[in-house]
Amino acid sequence: MTQPDAGGGARRGDTRARALAVALRMFAERGYANTSLREIADRLGVTKAALYFHYRSKDDLLAAILREYVDDLGDLLDDAAHRPASPATCEWLLCELAQQRGRWGSDLLRLIRQNYAEISRLPVVADMRQAHRRLLLALSGPGADLAGRVRAQAALVALEGPVLLPGDDDDEQATRAAALAVALEIVRARP
Amino acid sequence: MTQPDAGGGARRGDTRARALAVALRMFAERGYANTSLREIADRLGVTKAALYFHYRSKDDLLAAILREYVDDLGDLLDDAAHRPASPATCEWLLCELAQQRGRWGSDLLRLIRQNYAEISRLPVVADMRQAHRRLLLALSGPGADLAGRVRAQAALVALEGPVLLPGDDDDEQATRAAALAVALEIVRARP
DNA sequence: GTCTATAGTCGGATAGAC
């Protein structure tokens, strides 16, 4: 479990990409501030100095992870913008979002939630906030009132809530499906 | 803003209690790992060593904050246990919870969310998890299936979601009320 | 209860060889 090259096959030459995956997991599990670059390097099977060749600083490593996230989410939002602003598009967006988050896994969401104090000091946080605003706008519609915006926000957190606080022994796929069903319910109940 | 005795009146003799309030705010705003005891002591107008007289360690200070939370939540859950297990009780519990969280303020919820990696290493986390299980059980009913448990979880996060991610310029009272309305909707939609 | 002073540790980051 603590051996170098955990879970992978290829070595050498892909340190930069592997570092992203390892850091994502460790930041999510142990927290950004509690994860030292030495620990990440150890799990990668390299030294700290090698890490610094690929990333200018620890913050830079975290920012690179978040860049991938905002870019992926941005693509989805662009797709949504090309569709008519309708309840159907809203529901389609929720479904796509659920799928995308299934692909990302829970680590990324936990990373964001549990390290927001550190993230909020990075420049990339501006893009994250904008993506979040676009998401809420697409879910609640253009001229939504407070109740509508709260409803959209509730649908969003309902989607990720069960994933972040895993209910012990439940099947993850089934849990995600149930969460999506509740999220759809919330936006459908909109007057 | 950085002066000693911020926001208070009395000094000397209430350092222990004031430390709790100051630490809560700073841990929530800057993160547990990024807040040093020197900074907390500075804002209190005392030295680090004085803090160590009242609390054995930094972890002990964090644990003391969380103890207050779990005790308060436990009292509410005890009240709920004395009522019949019915939809009405479930809705009553949600309303009480919303009120209680209004009293606590958003700092405590943000503290828990943003520092869960550190909290999960504390002994008090066992009580927090148990309180959470009791809460979900009270909201979803005794023999609830997966969909029911996910629905209860969604109602919970819907209640706190808008508070944690403040929507810029909205009135906080109105936002809380709207969140409670959505949470009630979610549990009412239960078949 | 609060202070000064310090021990002891660890982390991020850099220099320069290979």
Add this chain to the structure above:
DNA sequence: GTCTATCCGACTATAGAC
């Protein structure tokens, strides 16, 4: 691209005077 070696700062926690 990766290494060894090292610097420097910041932190928790303690000792002991007042």
